[in-house]
Amino acid sequence: xxxxxxxxxxxxxxxxxxxxxxxxxxxxxxxxxxxxxxxxxxxxxxxxxxxxxxxxxxxxxxxxxxxxxxxxxxxxxxxxxxxxxxxxxxxxxxxxxxxxxxxxxxxxxxxxxxxxxxxxxxxxxxxxxxxxxxxxxxxxxxxxxxxxxxxxxxxxxxxxxxxxxxxxxxxxxxxxxxxxxxxxxxxxxxxxxxxxxxxxxxxxxxxxxxxxxxxxxxxxxxxxxxxxxxxxxxxxxxxxxxxxxxxxxxxxxxxxxxxxxxxxxxxxxxxxxxxxxxxxxxxxxxxxxxxxxxxxxxxxxxxxxxxxxxxxxxxxxxxxxxxxxxxxxxxxxxxxxxxxxxxxxxxxxxxxxxxxxxxxxxxxxxxxxxxxxxxxxxxxxxxxxxxxxxxxxxxxxxxxxxxxxxxxxxxxxxxxxxxxxxxxxxxxxxxxxxxxxxxxxxxxxxxxxxxxxxxxxxxxxxxxxxxxxxxxxxxxxxxxxxxxxxxxxxxxxxxxxxxxxxxxxxxxxxxxxxx
Numbered sequence: 001x002x003x004x005x006x007x008x009x010x011x012x013x014x015x016x017x018x019x020x021x022x023x024x025x026x027x028x029x030x031x032x033x034x035x036x037x038x039x040x041x042x043x044x045x046x047x048x049x050x051x052x053x054x055x056x057x058x059x060x061x062x063x064x065x066x067x068x069x070x071x072x073x074x075x076x077x078x079x080x081x082x083x084x085x086x087x088x089x090x091x092x093x094x095x096x097x098x099x100x101x102x103x104x105x106x107x108x109x110x111x112x113x114x115x116x117x118x119x120x121x122x123x124x125x126x127x128x129x130x131x132x133x134x135x136x137x138x139x140x141x142x143x144x145x146x147x148x149x150x151x152x153x154x155x156x157x158x159x160x161x162x163x164x165x166x167x168x169x170x171x172x173x174x175x176x177x178x179x180x181x182x183x184x185x186x187x188x189x190x191x192x193x194x195x196x197x198x199x200x201x202x203x204x205x206x207x208x209x210x211x212x213x214x215x216x217x218x219x220x221x222x223x224x225x226x227x228x229x230x231x232x233x234x235x236x237x238x239x240x241x242x243x244x245x246x247x248x249x250x251x252x253x254x255x256x257x258x259x260x261x262x263x264x265x266x267x268x269x270x271x272x273x274x275x276x277x278x279x280x281x282x283x284x285x286x287x288x289x290x291x292x293x294x295x296x297x298x299x300x301x302x303x304x305x306x307x308x309x310x311x312x313x314x315x316x317x318x319x320x321x322x323x324x325x326x327x328x329x330x331x332x333x334x335x336x337x338x339x340x341x342x343x344x345x346x347x348x349x350x351x352x353x354x355x356x357x358x359x360x361x362x363x364x365x366x367x368x369x370x371x372x373x374x375x376x377x378x379x380x381x382x383x384x385x386x387x388x389x390x391x392x393x394x395x396x397x398x399x400x401x402x403x404x405x406x407x408x409x410x411x412x413x414x415x416x417x418x419x420x421x422x423x424x425x426x427x428x429x430x431x432x433x434x435x436x437x438x439x440x441x442x443x444x445x446x447x448x449x450x451x452x453x454x455x456x457x458x459x460x461x462x463x464x465x466x467x468x469x470x471x472x473x474x475x476x477x478x479x480x481x482x483x484x485x486x487x488x489x490x491x492x493x494x495x496x497x498x499x500x501x502x503x504x505x506x507x508x509x510x511x512x513x514x515x
Contacts, residue, residue: 001025001081002038003060007067007074013116014047016061017080022050025082030119032083035062037070044069045083047119065116088112089122095129103142110146113243120250127250127258135260137302141309143260147241147268152218154191154240154273156226162188162362163275165266167282167299168200168257169289171435171451172324175281176204176232177338177391178355182381183362184230185390186369190362191225191273193235195265198248199255199289201438201450202331205234210335210409210447212400221273228393241268257289259299263306271310278307278314279361281354283321287431293318315361319354323429323457326351330443330450330471332411339406342388356382412441412448412471414478418485420461424493429457433490437470441481446473449481455491467491 001024008016015035017025027033027048036043046066055061060080062072072078091105101109109126112118118126135143162183166173180192194204194214205214215237216224224231236245244265251257270278280303283289284296300316307314326348328337341352359381360374369377381387392402434451442449448471455467468491472478 001079002077003058003080005062005067005072005074005076005078006055006059008061008063010063011065012047012063013044013065013069014049014063015066015080016049016051016055016063018055018057018059019050019052020057021060021080022048025080027082030121032085033080034083035060035066035070035072036079037072038077038079040071042070045117086112086117088118092122092126092129095133096125098133100136101139101142106139106142107146107149110143110150110243113246114150123246124250127247127256127261130261131256131258134258135264137305140260140263140302140306143264144268144271144306144310147243147264148272151242151272152239154218154222154225156189156222156274160188160277160366161273161275162190162277162279162366163192163270163273164190164279164281164358164362165270167262167266167280167289168198169431170283170285170321170325171201171329171431171438172326172334172351173200173281173283174204174207174325174328174334174338174351175355175358177207177335178341178351178382178387179359179362180230180232181342181387181391181394182355182359182378183368184228184394185381185386186363186377188229188362188366188368189225190230191221191275192230192232193221193238193240193269193273194232195235195244195248197444198251199257199435201329201435201443202334203444204232205236206331206444206447207335207338208232208398209234210331211404212395212398214398216398224397228390228397230390230394231398232394233398235269240272241265244269263302267303267306267310267312271312276312277362277365278312279358279365280314280316281319281358282316283319285321285323285431287433288321290321313365315365317358317361319357320350321431323350324431324434324453325354327453327456328450329434329438329453330411330441331447332409333450333452333471336406336409336411339404339409342382342391343406344385352382410448411450411452412446412473412478414472414475416470416478416482417466418468418470418491420455420463420465420467420493422493423461423463426455426457426459426461426467426491427494428492429453430488430490433488436488437481437485437490440477440484441470441472442474442477446477448473449477453491461493467493
């Protein structure tokens, strides 16, 4: 069927057909058509939207990505016919039915993910299928290799190349901003590609973007790493394991991170940047992704197994996840806190100790520190100011202001202080609720939004003392966050006296007064 093009500035790989034309081509919403440029002969498969009024019959609306692929002009004539459905849909259906996927089937799916062959609903079906029917380790290896092979790789002339990753689930986990400059200042190369937030309120890429640009090509990442020893960039812009950020776009609204997808996502990015020594942070706690030490050890074995399959040495740290790391959640708040430590602050202990512990693993794995001496070596690098100097180099090479200080970073202008309703102890600090509160305030999209926790679990407080402050860049967001906070009650304060048994029903002489 021949139709006349009308270019539509929508960033999507699709076309808009008049309902009558769609019937003639025998397609409907969600189907695919092949659109062929009659001048160049180039063709592309595109998703179909239909309308009865937005365009006339005989006209095809061509979205931006489709137009760029076949280089068609406005008003040009194109040929349109129904396109075959990709074979990867059958493989996705197979996984939905709980069956195992082969290496070839996995590669077919990931090629179609990276090539934008799958529609958003089809990609969602794949993500959900791996969430409800978990991947076994063979499938995880296939997925990891497919994610790497469909993107770009970094190749460094000398080794070791080190990397670290946290599986997330604990708020305020800003340790990358300390670990990377510490190990780089010790003489190691660490090309840190990071994700934006998935289940949390701020991914490492969201944090670093407060200080410098984070979107670079793979070639630029390699050049910057060779120049200063380290980068902290967003992996989604590098075309390194490009399927990963497509997965994240689906996972984010559902707050899910399927185990097999997570293993493959982490290790694919490490493998693709050429890392041969990797430290994995696995926070353990009731409100994290890993609730018990036993489950944490199982996950650690999976990471180590996958690393061996890929020729990488992996060590895992099971870390305390019952409480947030440091006192802040949200991009600017977390960056301010991390920078203050690089500048010499001796608090918060949780942030400093966790960062030094992860850095020590990499220093010992690489031979930069003797076994058992990694923590002391990392501590010396931090205390000497070498880590701060290295962070300034990283910020500069990425195009940020290396002279920025913690004092210059200001959170959202709209704030609300939550005070203790009674005197007592903080007996509950719910990680998931704190993350939901920060997200409701606008994090990570609004960099100034977030939560500052003044009293952590076990802290004694008096009535009226501040226990947390909510920050927002927009007033309506602050109001929304307060509504969420009232529903979730992320912090619970109780006195040491929980109850009296049998209660206050007995008089001073021992008489019983009844209920």
